[in-house]
Amino acid sequence: MSTHLVFRLQGKESHRNLKQFEEPKPVIDKYEVLVKVRGISLNYRDIVIASGGYPFPTKDNGIPTSDAAGEVVEVGSSVEGLEVGDHVIGNFDVSNLYGQQKDWLHAHGGPIDGMLRQYITLPGHAVVKIPKHAKLNFTEMASLVCTGTTAWNALYGIIPLKPGQTVLFQVKEKYGPDRVINYKTTPYWAAEAKRITGGRGVDHVFENGGSGTIKQSIDCIVMGGIISVIGFLSDAKQEDMPDVAGLALSKGCIVRGITVGSKQLLEDMVRFVVNRELRPPVDKVFGFSTEEVIAAYDYLQSGAHIGKVCISLD
Ligand SMILES: NC(=O)c1ccc[n+]([C@@H]2O[C@H](COP(=O)([O-])OP(=O)(O)OC[C@H]3O[C@@H](n4cnc5c(N)ncnc54)[C@H](OP(=O)(O)O)[C@@H]3O)[C@@H](O)[C@H]2O)c1
Incomplete structure (x- = not known):
């Protein structure tokens, strides 16, 4: 019997509960492809899931992580448009092909098994092919899945960003923003954002x-602007909870929760990245041994990274 290596999360206290197992290699049905995983990209979600703090359903003893890139090694008889040797990434939520995610039950590395393994079967309809001419390695391809789709969804998922508009990102500063406000040295950064925009405010915030x-x-949003609610890194104390309904009304703004995004958005974003020859920033790449995988999670948890923290299986 053919086997492969798989990590499972044996408990929900810490990523130190990650254990490697040798299991039977998965077998495809006629609508699936078998993918040899070659690069994995971690997300903050993976740390939160491993420590039991994720606010959405997760599977017990599951295989973690949502973002992987690999090579197709087998193709089901009813799959069209994919062949052995294709480079592919899987969509974050296997059931979300277009429009809004329908529930919280189909995302890799949470309610269903994820990517931290050598081989995975994926429905042919839930993978996106990366053209062979793309100047991306497998960890860079993997890094597009959650972060890339989320950002694309925020900017183009409902009302597309227009040239000339201003976007405020709550992120680290390394990758070329026009202006930077340090939220630690400028705790009331909204005033600075308004000052920088000549009092107008910003058109879009990545919250x-x-x-x-x-x-x-x-x-700091303009009247009628968009706030894409993406993360939950800084929860308010109950007594300090803002009246979001009243505040949103006062600005006539859209406050929109983002749940990564559909395969359609992933495909659009991949086309943009490949055609513009962009390369997602990968901060550090770890190996696939138990020590290296735990070190990768440790590094992500430390917050020392700028860019993606990845695991290579090559
Ligand atoms: N909704 C979705 O679809 C979706 C998709 C992807 C990620 N997420 C969520 O988005 C959040 C970020 O994920 P990530 O993978 O990008 O994490 P990350 O790589 O760790 O980056 C988090 C960034 O946020 C900054 N930050 C932390 N607290 C802040 C605050 N109070 N004000 C301004 N900036 C702050 C950090 O800066 P410092 O290190 O300098 O503090 C860091 O640059 C997480 O909550 C994650 O679960 C959601």
Whole structure:
């Protein structure tokens, strides 16, 4: 019997509960492809799931992580448009092909098994092919899945960003923004955002803090702007909870929760990245041994990274 190596999360206290197992290699049905996983990209979600703090359903003893790239090694008889040797990434939520995600039951590395393994079967309809001429290695391809689709969804998922508009990202500063505001040295950064935009405010905010930062996001949004609620890194204390309904009304703004995004958005984003020859920033790449995988999670948890933290299986 053919086998492969798989990591499972044996408990929900810490990523130190990750254990490697040798299991039977998965077998495809006629609508699936077998993918040899070659690169994996971690997300903050993977740390939160491993420590039991994820607010959505997760599977017990599951295989973690959502973002992987690999090579097709077998193709089911009813799959069209894919062949052995193709480079592919899987969509974050296997059932979300277009439009809004329908439930919380089909995302890799949470409610269903994820990518931290040598081989995975994926429905042919839930993978996106990366053209062979793309200047991307497998960890860079994997890094497009969750982060890339989420950002694309925020900017193009409902009302597309227009040239000339201003976007405020709550992220680290390394990758070429026009202006930077350090939220630690400028705790009321909304005033600075308004000053920089000549009092007008910003058109779009990537809300990464959540309830602890959304009041400032609404303070600095233009009338009718969009706040994409993405992260929950900075929760407000119950007594400090902002009145988001009242604040949103006062600005006539859209406050929109983002749940990564559909395969359609992933495909659009991949086309953009490949055609523009962009390369997602990968900070550090770890190996596939138990020690290296735990070290990768440790590094992500430390917050020392700028860019993606990845695992290579090559
Ligand atoms: N909704 C979705 O579809 C979706 C998709 C992807 C990610 N997420 C969520 O988005 C969040 C970020 O994920 P990530 O993978 O990008 O994490 P990450 O790589 O760890 O980056 C988080 C960034 O947020 C900054 N930050 C933390 N607290 C902040 C605050 N109070 N104000 C401004 N900036 C702050 C951090 O800066 P410092 O290190 O300098 O503090 C860091 O640059 C997580 O909550 C994750 O679960 C959601």
